[in-house]
Amino acid sequence: MSENILEIKDLYVQYSAGKDTVRAVNGITLSLEKGESLGLVGETGAGKTTTALSIMGLIPNPPGKITGGEILYRGENLREKSEKEMRKIRGHEISMIFQDPMTALNPMLTVGDQIAEVIRLHQNVTKAEAFQRAKEMMEVVGIEGGRANEYPHQFSGGMKQRIVIAIALACNPSLLIADEPTTALDVTIQAQVLELIEQLKRKYDTSLLLITHDLGVVAEVCNKVAIIYAGEIVEYGTLAHIYKNPSHPYTIGLFGSIPNLNETVTRLKPIPGLMPDPTKLPEGCAFAERCGEACEKCMKGAVPYIEIEPGHMVRCTKFAGKEN
Amino acid sequence: MSTLVEVQNLKKYFKTPRGLLHAVDDINFKIERGQTLGVVGESGCGKSTLGRTVIHLHERTDGKIFFDGRDVSDLSKQELKEFRSHVQMIFQDPFSSLNPRMSVSQLIAEPLLIYKTTKNSAELGKEVGRLMDTVGLARRFANSYPHELDGGRRQRIGIARALALNPEFIVCDEPVSALDVSIQAQILNLMQDLQDEFDLTYMFITHNMSVVKHISDNIMIMYLGNMVEFSSAEEIFKNRLHPYTKALLAAVPIPEIIEGRKRQLLTGEITSPIDPKPGCRFAARCPYATDICHQENPQLEEAIEGHFVACHNVKEINQL
Numbered sequence: 001m002s003e004n005i006l007e008i009k010d011l012y013v014q015y016s017a018g019k020d021t022v023r024a025v026n027g028i029t030l031s032l033e034k035g036e037s038l039g040l041v042g043e044t045g046a047g048k049t050t051t052a053l054s055i056m057g058l059i060p061n062p063p064g065k066i067t068g069g070e071i072l073y074r075g076e077n078l079r080e081k082s083e084k085e086m087r088k089i090r091g092h093e094i095s096m097i098f099q100d101p102m103t104a105l106n107p108m109l110t111v112g113d114q115i116a117e118v119i120r121l122h123q124n125v126t127k128a129e130a131f132q133r134a135k136e137m138m139e140v141v142g143i144e145g146g147r148a149n150e151y152p153h154q155f156s157g158g159m160k161q162r163i164v165i166a167i168a169l170a171c172n173p174s175l176l177i178a179d180e181p182t183t184a185l186d187v188t189i190q191a192q193v194l195e196l197i198e199q200l201k202r203k204y205d206t207s208l209l210l211i212t213h214d215l216g217v218v219a220e221v222c223n224k225v226a227i228i229y230a231g232e233i234v235e236y237g238t239l240a241h242i243y244k245n246p247s248h249p250y251t252i253g254l255f256g257s258i259p260n261l262n263e264t265v266t267r268l269k270p271i272p273g274l275m276p277d278p279t280k281l282p283e284g285c286a287f288a289e290r291c292g293e294a295c296e297k298c299m300k301g302a303v304p305y306i307e308i309e310p311g312h313m314v315r316c317t318k319f320a321g322k323e324n
Numbered sequence: 325m326s327t328l329v330e331v332q333n334l335k336k337y338f339k340t341p342r343g344l345l346h347a348v349d350d351i352n353f354k355i356e357r358g359q360t361l362g363v364v365g366e367s368g369c370g371k372s373t374l375g376r377t378v379i380h381l382h383e384r385t386d387g388k389i390f391f392d393g394r395d396v397s398d399l400s401k402q403e404l405k406e407f408r409s410h411v412q413m414i415f416q417d418p419f420s421s422l423n424p425r426m427s428v429s430q431l432i433a434e435p436l437l438i439y440k441t442t443k444n445s446a447e448l449g450k451e452v453g454r455l456m457d458t459v460g461l462a463r464r465f466a467n468s469y470p471h472e473l474d475g476g477r478r479q480r481i482g483i484a485r486a487l488a489l490n491p492e493f494i495v496c497d498e499p500v501s502a503l504d505v506s507i508q509a510q511i512l513n514l515m516q517d518l519q520d521e522f523d524l525t526y527m528f529i530t531h532n533m534s535v536v537k538h539i540s541d542n543i544m545i546m547y548l549g550n551m552v553e554f555s556s557a558e559e560i561f562k563n564r565l566h567p568y569t570k571a572l573l574a575a576v577p578i579p580e581i582i583e584g585r586k587r588q589l590l591t592g593e594i595t596s597p598i599d600p601k602p603g604c605r606f607a608a609r610c611p612y613a614t615d616i617c618h619q620e621n622p623q624l625e626e627a628i629e630g631h632f633v634a635c636h637n638v639k640e641i642n643q644l
Contacts, residue, residue, distance in 0.1 A: 043504040043505070043506065044475075044504050156594070157367075186366035186367055186531065187366070187531070187533070187572060187575040187576055188366065188571055188572060188575045188590050189366075190575065190577075191574075191575040191587050191588070191589055191590075192589055192590075194577075194587070195587050195589060213504065213505065214577065215579035216576065216577030216578050216579045217577045218579075219577065219578065219579050219580060219581060219582075220577045220585065220587075239581055240581060243579070243580060243581045244581065253506060254505060254506065255579065256509075257505045257506045257508065257509035258505055258509075258534065258579060259509075259512075259534040259535055259537060259538035260534060260578070260579070261533060261534045261537060261561065261573070261576060261578055262578065262580070264537075264558075265538070267513060267516070268509035268512055268513055268538070269509070270506055270507070270508075270509030270510040270513060271506040271509075272510075274474055274476070274507075
């Protein structure tokens with residue numbers, strides 16, 4: 001058993017919106033070992049980004065609040081850290097790549113200065129040394145170091161995302177959280193960025209939490225997958241578990257919704273309906289309303305989280321009593 | 325089968341401070357009635373400009389446009405209004421394409437009012453109701469505003485507006501790209517149903533290869549304003565002949581476990597579409613480029629029956 005870099009135990013996050021409470025994350029538990037890549041897959045509003053921001057300690061408060069659970073990084077509970085301590089961890093131990101490279105960079109600073117900033121914050125180096133390191137990081141992500149004095153608007157979308165990656169990796173973090181890192185990019189550029197993330201991961205043995213809605217990207221990069229729906233993990237397992245033996249009706253529905261390049265299907269099988277309103281989550285299974293196999297048992301009480309084969313967990317009543 | 329839309333040598337250039345941007349350069353195609361032409365390419369390749377130019381949302385720089393056998397390249401204001409009742413557009417972002425201060429029923433009624441197709445408000449209400457049923461919008465949303473609805477329902481409003489005047493031809497510009505996959509599948513199925521029911525002809529613009537394969541009869545691949553490959557959807561996915569098409573398809577992540585998967589990466593910089601030099605625009609990134617590629621524009625030629633490619637070395641690369 002190798003070492004767990006990250007362990008999230010029973011995490012709850014809520015946002016208050018006027019009179020209503022948005023229950024964004026409802027009891028998420030997951031762990032990530034050193035060097036592992038976990039794909040967190042779900043639709044808009046499923047709680048993916050909220051989970052990531054909780055780890056970083058960046059949930060805007062108010063309106064957001066972590067209402068329960070633990071986030072352990074190398075065994076230490078991040079929720080008990082002060083803001084000052086968190087600032088030392090962010091960018092140094094845990095880094096995040098944001099979805100939109102256009103808004104993640106400061107348009108008023110050169111890219112070299114922006115990479116150097118994180119190096120100076122966390123390492124005891126002079127300004128000139130930091131800038132030199134920034135240039136080296138640019139070379140690592142495949143951009144000429146000589147362009148360090150240029151501004152973000154002078155780069156293409158794919159290059160800007162590579163700058164964001166350079167910032168995230170500048171201090172060799174142990175854990176990298178990538179929130180939809182390639183969604184804003186074209187496919188040929190996406191392939192370059194994914195290749196880069198993988199190379200760097202191998203080189204520095206970084207653990208990766210990849211947040212995405214694209215099951216194709218997960219298949220290329222990750223070795224574990226968690227499917228998240230309405231703030232809960234509904235299925236969790238290795239890549240083989242999820243892709244060869246998808247078991248939760250929602251996971252099966254997701255695969256049925258994607259047109260496949262290698263097969264010809266005349267008609268897609270969409271999941272009917274919409275995700276429930278997170279301010280009024282139903283009792284019982286949150287997916288029951290859209291599920292073709294829902295029965296009375298699904299409508300009330302907690303839904304069991306069952307291990308159907310070693311390491312493959314499914315939150316669905318249809319597997320009750322069929323534990324491995 | 326009859327040809328509904330045809331363009332010949334269509335060009336659209338934009339003036340920029342740095343020179344002429346060749347957004348659409350010398351494009352030819354035909355779409356048969358009731359069929360779907362998929363237009364694929366990466367951002368900036370001119371696919372949206374092409375769609376907009378065909379239906380006169382941009383005025384063309386050069387070339388001819390035919391609709392139902394008639395030359396519609398130049399239209400007077402009156403003719404343009406008439407033309408627009410036959411051709412419609414569905415936009416990518418249903419949020420920014422809908423007026424936030426109009427309710428669902430007002431939004432759907434708008435085209436009917438502009439074209440005065442209904443006699444009185446009772447008839448108008450009935451027609452709006454019928455359109456809402458057609459696109460699967462529950463009537464209880466008639467008085468809702470766009471911000472109260474999710475992306476999928478907003479896109480259904482956009483589709484209802486496009487259908488209101490019984491058009492024959494609809495340009496769909498990335499209609500599902502902003503939607504979650506489970507909702508995306510609902511909208512794709514709806515668009516296919518509507519096509520069968522009303523005998524619609526689509527030009528479907530997207531960057532998503534698996535979506536375009538699913539919905540298209542014919543596919544056109546664009547790169548920096550040029551058409552580089554054209555054939556039936558089935559053929560193009562079996563036989564990718566142009567080096568860019570090969571790279572594009574190889575880059576699509578497939579949701580399957582594939583042992584020993586290797587990424588094919590393109591290198592080199594993207595050529596500027598502003599005042600392009602003669603030569604193949606893909607040459608700078610092409611692994612097969614030879615001297616001629618940097619000197620002469622490749623012409624679109626039939627490499628296999630019904631399969632057109634613009635590449636100097638297509639025969640050598642594919643051993644044809």
